Amino acid sequence: MDFASPENVSAGVYYDEKALRISNLIDEELKKESARRKDASRREIKVMLLGQAESGKSTLQKQFQLYYASQTLDHERPSWRPVVYFNVIKAIRMILDELDFEFASRVKEDPNAITEIPAGPSASISPIAKDTLSEDIWRSEIGELRAKLLPLVAIEDTLASELSGGVSISGGRTGAYVRTGWQALVTTSNWSMSDHRSPMKGHTPEVINLAAKTLSSTLNAIKVLWRHPAVKRLLDTRKLRLDESAPFFLDNIERIAEPDFMPSNADILNVRLQTLGVMEHTFPINMGGATYDWKLYDVGGARGQRHAWVPYFDDATAIIFLAPISAFDQYLEEDPKTNRIDDSLQLFTAICSNKLLKDAHLVLLLNKADLLKKKLASGTKVRKYITSYGDRPNRYENVSEYFRSHFMQVHKRKDISGRALYVHFTSMLDIRATHSIIANVGEVILRQHIEQLGLA
Numbered sequence: 379m380d381f382a383s384p385e386n387v388s389a390g391v392y393y394d395e396k397a398l399r400i401s402n403l404i405d406e407e408l409k410k411e412s413a414r415r416k417d418a419s420r421r422e423i424k425v426m427l428l429g430q431a432e433s434g435k436s437t438l439q440k441q442f443q444l445y446y447a448s449q450t451l452d453h454e455r456p457s458w459r460p461v462v463y464f465n466v467i468k469a470i471r472m473i474l475d476e477l478d479f480e481f482a483s484r485v486k487e488d489p490n491a492i493t494e495i496p497a498g499p500s501a502s503i504s505p506i507a508k509d510t511l512s513e514d515i516w517r518s519e520i521g522e523l524r525a526k527l528l529p530l531v532a533i534e535d536t537l538a539s540e541l542s543g544g545v546s547i548s549g550g551r552t553g554a555y556v557r558t559g560w561q562a563l564v565t566t567s568n569w570s571m572s573d574h575r576s577p578m579k580g581h582t583p584e585v586i587n588l589a590a591k592t593l594s595s596t597l598n599a600i601k602v603l604w605r606h607p608a609v610k611r612l613l614d615t616r617k618l619r620l621d622e623s624a625p626f627f628l629d630n631i632e633r634i635a636e637p638d639f640m641p642s643n644a645d646i647l648n649v650r651l652q653t654l655g656v657m658e659h660t661f662p663i664n665m666g667g668a669t670y671d672w673k674l675y676d677v678g679g680a681r682g683q684r685h686a687w688v689p690y691f692d693d694a695t696a697i698i699f700l701a702p703i704s705a706f707d708q709y710l711e712e713d714p715k716t717n718r719i720d721d722s723l724q725l726f727t728a729i730c731s732n733k734l735l736k737d738a739h740l741v742l743l744l745n746k747a748d749l750l751k752k753k754l755a756s757g758t759k760v761r762k763y764i765t766s767y768g769d770r771p772n773r774y775e776n777v778s779e780y781f782r783s784h785f786m787q788v789h790k791r792k793d794i795s796g797r798a799l800y801v802h803f804t805s806m807l808d809i810r811a812t813h814s815i816i817a818n819v820g821e822v823i824l825r826q827h828i829e830q831l832g833l834a
């Protein structure tokens with residue numbers, strides 16, 4: 379319409395005013411929207427949890443959830459049931475595999491061992507038992523247990539593949555890997571029978587029920603195997619290396635094998651389940667009278683997963699870097715030549731010096747302090763794995779301080795923006811201690827965020 383034509387002058391004035399009013403209203407709305415967005419982004423705190431595989435990132439995420447939104451964890455509780463089953467079954471399979479390997483190598487070393495039983499002690503040829511007689515008794519006992527446990531072990535792969543939603547990792551490593559949304563796949567109550575997109579439809583609960591039934595029917599065999607002296611010997615001599623959470627679950631097997639078993643908070647914190655990609659968790663958190671949307675990014679920490687972190691670096695408010703200091707005697711699963719403390723130090727160097735992260739606040743959690751204490755108390759020597767440790771005392775105070783100073787050095791030398799570094803020792807399975815760390819770290823990150831935006 380031509381508002382300026384002479385015959386429309388009076389109408390034109392009317393329309394001009396109306397158009398102006400509408401345009402002003404739109405401007406105002408746009409301004410309000412932009413202010414709302416600015417406010418929302420100011421109230422959004424994006425925290426990335428970084429660190430190598432098994433450093434405790436997902437455990438910290440669960441602790442945040444327990445602290446700030448425990449009702450959501452309650453809601454998810456049933457989905458952790460098959461994960462606990464998977465952890466138990468994997469541990470049993472690993473024990474049986476190692477026993478197989480040890481007994482087989484014993485036969486190779488001494489091909490006559492089965493047909494001829496030499497008299498007297500033969501510790502030099504027996505890698506497990508003290509003498510050949512006990513070794514043969516053990517072999518037959520373990521053979522019987524293996525036969526009883528076969529139906530349970532046979533479920534492992536199906537359970538892993540159900541939890542992982544059909545994802546498998548190249549290289550043939552066994553395990554369960556989860557991505558965003560995995561819980562809906564394994565929880566019956568979350569299922570929509572009309573949802574034909576789900577490849578798990580009508581399938582997953584059967585595997586879970588089968589695992590539950592088989593666990594309860596094999597309970598005795600599991601208990602006998604876990605208490606068997608051959609297993610104890612392999613654990614003591616460190617030939618058998620189970621996941622760190624395995625002893626917790628096997629010690630609690632009676633409770634787990636109950637038909638109406640529902641995971642406790644301790645079970646949920648103890649499970650081992652690898653993260654794939656980046657999982658976002660949002661918590662509205664009330665701090666200082668305002669509500670902030672905390673977005674936690676829990677990432678997969680294995681080397682092959684680290685490329686997926688980068689797209690999130692740009693607008694990260696803070697990084698919480700986790701380094702498991704108990705891992706001085708362990709090597710990367712994905713690169714068995716690399717010591718895990720070395721890998722953590724390298725990774726921390728890369729994070730401190732990354733340009734995209736120059737404005738992100740930095741928190742370092744030296745995690746698994748409880749396991750470090752246990753390992754040192756059981757006599758594991760740091761200098762055997764980290765030669766530069768030299769003759770320093772093999773005590774927790776000295777070892778933890780040694781590792782702390784190495785990480786501090788990295789920060790001092792490599793930090794790109796000379797920012798502050800907040801460091802804590804943590805034992806992430808300890809709910810009360812971790813909650814006080816979370817409150818403290820949360821406050822520090824928020825204070826820095828407010829200062830940076832000039833909102834103070």
Ligand SMILES: Nc1nc2c(ncn2[C@@H]2O[C@H](COP(=O)(O)OP(=O)(O)OP(=O)(O)O)[C@@H](O)[C@H]2O)c(=O)[nH]1
Nearest residue numbers: 431432433434435436437648649653679746805806
């Ligand atoms: N004893 C002990 N165990 C811990 C601690 N923190 C985590 N764990 C256990 O270590 C295992 C690995 O922890 P996760 O949180 O799954 O590790 P992650 O960093 O998320 O690993 P990825 O997802 O593979 O990158 C789990 O079984 C946890 O229960 C700790 O401070 N002490």
Ligand SMILES: [Mg+2]
Nearest residue numbers: 435436652653
């Ligand atoms: Mg994880």
